[in-house]
Amino acid sequence: MKGGTGADGPAGHGTHVPGGGPGTSGEPGADGTGADGTGVGGSGADGTGAAPPGAGGAPVDPRMFDGTVAAVALLAGPEGRLLYTNSAFTRLFGPRRAGLPARVAFADTEGHPFLEVIDSVRATGRARQVVGERRPDPGAPGQARHFVYSCSPVTTVEGPGILVLAMDTTAETQTLQRYEALVSAISQMVWVLGPDGSMEELVPGWEQLTGSPWHPRADKGWYAHIHPRDREELGAAWRRAAGGEEAGGPPGAFEATFRVRAADGSYRHMTSRSVPVLRDGVVAEWVSASADVEDSWGTQLRERLLAQVAAVSGETLHEAFAEVVKVVVPELADACLILLLSHDEWPLPDRAEVTARRIASATRRGLPAPPALRGQRVTVTRTVREVLARRVPVTFRLDPGAPVPPGLIPTVSERWLTASGSTSLTLIPLIVDDLVLGYAATSSNGDTPVPGPAETELLREVLHHAQRPIRKVFDLQRARHTALGLQRAHLTEPPTVPGGTLAARYQPASSAEEIGGDWYDAFTLPDGTLVLDIGDVAGHDLKAATAMGQMRSMLRALAYAGGPGARPDAVLGRLDHVSAGLGTAPLATALHTSLNRRPDATWLLTWSSAGHPPPLVVPVDGDVHFLPGAADPPLCVASDFLRTTHTHVLGPGDTLLLYTDGLIETPSAAIDEGQRRLANEAARCRRQALPDLLRTLQGLSDHRDDTALLAFRADDEP
Structure with missing residues (x-):
């Protein structure tokens, strides 16, 4: 019922x-x-x-x-x-x-x-x-x-x-x-730590994680499985938590993240939190819980490293990769070396010798200092070629203290790996837009475990993610290389001039982004008149370099067509009309000069300036001085302006110096100060041969901008 x-x-x-x-x-x-x-x-x-x-x-x-x-x-x-x-x-x-x-x-x-x-x-x-x-x-x-x-x-x-x-x-x-x-849902291990250091496991999981039975003493059970480089920080965190009680105040909670050696020999990240239980104001025990956070830790690490490597910047590949290795070390490797190939073609030619050059490196604290970067090279062996062709990382296990397999990295790096107790060497191809630029070589040293598949894949992903900023630098360098090639094609060797000596020098800016539009030209007219030109097109890119070539060529053609009797101001005026009409450049400066030798071994100089710094005369004796006469407006801004011509006589042994503003202008000083430094240095070195003098004077530049110099010295004999 x-x-x-x-x-x-x-x-x-x-x-x-x-x-x-x-x-x-x-x-x-x-x-x-x-x-x-x-x-x-x-x-x-x-x-x-x-x-x-x-x-x-x-x-x-x-x-x-x-x-x-x-x-x-x-x-x-x-x-x-x-x-x-x-x-x-x-x-x-x-x-x-x-x-x-x-x-x-x-x-x-x-x-x-x-x-x-x-x-x-x-x-x-x-x-x-x-x-x-x-x-x-x-x-x-x-x-x-x-x-x-x-x-x-x-x-x-x-x-x-x-x-x-x-x-x-x-x-x-x-x-x-x-x-x-x-407790079951969050997969935590829970235990109680007594005031005498004894540990009682309440919710098991230790043996399943480590493969070792639970031990009632931390110093004999736990610490043997903690990563050696985490033990010091773990002990410090515990002392901070218990420090309040020792100082007479209440103890705080203990919380730390550290690595534990799992049953398969790999290390997994764990987080632990312990809270004191007080009875009558005294700590009776600590209730603790630990959880395996390897997956979430790996996700956070990946996101953080990818964000860091995406923010990499630099004007050259050396600078960009110098930042990349700092992202890799010490998070993913104990040391990282970047090597760039000598060939920029892919696939690599079979019979040609290809080398790889050290350009960046980093090591974690506690290891010997790496060898200095001096461009050391290694010939790319068949083993390395196969790694690069397969485009996947390869790890070589090393016996501590034993020689490293030859041909993988330069000899100086091989010796460093042996001295630092390396246990593995991993090669990772560096690829940008399907082009293999080189490879990274990372190592594990001392008690660091050899990287497993997960660590190697994250390392590959981080280096691959560096492709975007590296591509930007790589493209900039290729554009710079093209512009410099174009620029140097126009900067021809000065001709041989009876009764005088010529020398020229061009120095690109140190910044990869500063290509520049500086130029010079020197040629003779049929009657022997020597024409010297120098100029600077506004801008610091391939467009500026292209405009520079056009304006130099147009000025040469106009001067040649005008003949010996053409006044410099008229030549610059015609150039201004043509450049403005064709839209060659938004702004440019130029200095156009003519030199004619006279029977007494002096030279008659006539010139016109379109916004360019004044010529510098270095007499064989006497004061160095800039030629007087205000410069007319730059080109392409006032094409109807009536320009002026100036004259000056150079005596035997006198030197005429034409230059661009990169030699005298710096962000921290006025142009007047730069001109004074130039005049003083020219006076000090006036007895040097022209090539040596130009090399010395170019040292005055801070190399933020490109510089061009053109010098003429009259013979001191009739």
Whole structure:
């Protein structure tokens, strides 16, 4: 017969034990507890060891339990006839009809564990306390309810009997279940650290991670598996956490991330947090939890490194790769070396000798200093060619102290690897737009484990991600190389001039972004007139270099077509009209000069300036001086302006110097100061041969801008 759910049934009525009724777990222990260890020993009904009401004395008066919150039932006689149930019992287990034997009152199929406990108490005279679970009837709403109950021998008005007391523990059980589920869901290891350093594992996982059994001492169990380079920081973090207590203040929480050697020999990142438990103001123990965070740590590391390498900048490949190696070391390798191939063609020619040159390197702290970068090279062997052709990283395991396989890196780097105790060498091709520029060589040293597939793949990805900033620098260098080639094609060697000496010098800017438009020209007209030109096109790119070539060529053509009688100001005026009309350049300066030798070995100089710095005259004796006369406006800004021509006579041994503003102009000083430095240095070195003099004077530049110099020296004999 079905029983009610007990929420509103009358006390003392009903005959059905609710599904799972006061179910049980196990036989009594020797101390009176349940066999599952959850019961409380003692012979008292409440499990405390005190005699239950009426045991061995006056009969129990059931009315004393009418108002209690505990569920109470009273049975008597050899059949355990049900004498009494209070309202709390009815709410928990449903109504039971008084007067029925226990096997009838609790006759459902899941009631037999309860009946076995009743029989045990009757046979032994010892109390039992056990836990149970009450499930709703099939199809009935509601969750299972949990309870703990005790059965104790008592005396009733009908003779020996058994008093049953039960308490609903559903809320407490659900809280415990949630906690257990939470711990399982986040896959944490939980343990307790005692004040004496002993460790008790509560939620296991250590042996599964490391392959070694849990050890109750940290110094003998944990530390042997901690990465050697993490132990010092881990100990420091612990001392900081416990330091408050040592200083008389409250201790703080311990939190650290470190690497633990896993069962397969690799290292995995773990995070641990320990919180002190205080009793009477004193740390009684530390409750700690650790979780494997390798996946999330790897994801964060990847994102951080990719962001860093994407921000790499530099004006040259040397500077860009110098930043790249700092991203790789020490996060992914103990050392990193970048080598660039001597050939910019791919595939590499089979029979041609190809070399790889060191251009950047970095090592982690604690290792010997790497050899200085002096462009050391290594001939690319067949082994390296195969690595580059396959375009995948290859790791070579090394025996510490043993020689490195030859031909992989330059000899100086081989010696460094041996001296630093390297355990592996990994080669990673460097690819930009399907072109193999070279390769990176990374190493693990000392106690650092040899990189596994995951570490090598991340290393490859980081270096591949550097492709974008490297491509920018590479394209800039190729454009610069093209512009310089174009520029140098126009800067021809000065001609041989009877009665005088010529020399010229051009120096590009040190910055890869500063290509520049400086130029010079020197040629003779049919009558022997010497024409010297120098100029500077605004801009620092390939467009400026192209405009420079056009303006130089146009000026040469106009001067030649004008002939010996053409005035410099007229030639520059025609150039201004043509350049403005054709849109050759937005702005340019130029200095156009003509030199004619006279019978007395002097030279008549005529010139016109379009916004260009004035010529410098270095006499064989006397003061060095800039030729007077204000410069006319630059080209391409006022093509209708009437330009002027100036004259000057150079004596035997005098030197005329034409130059561009990169020689005298710096961000930190005015042009006047630059001109004074130039005049003083020219005076000091006036006796030098012209090539040497120009080399010396070019040293005055800070190389932020390109510079061009053109010098003429009159012979000191007729």
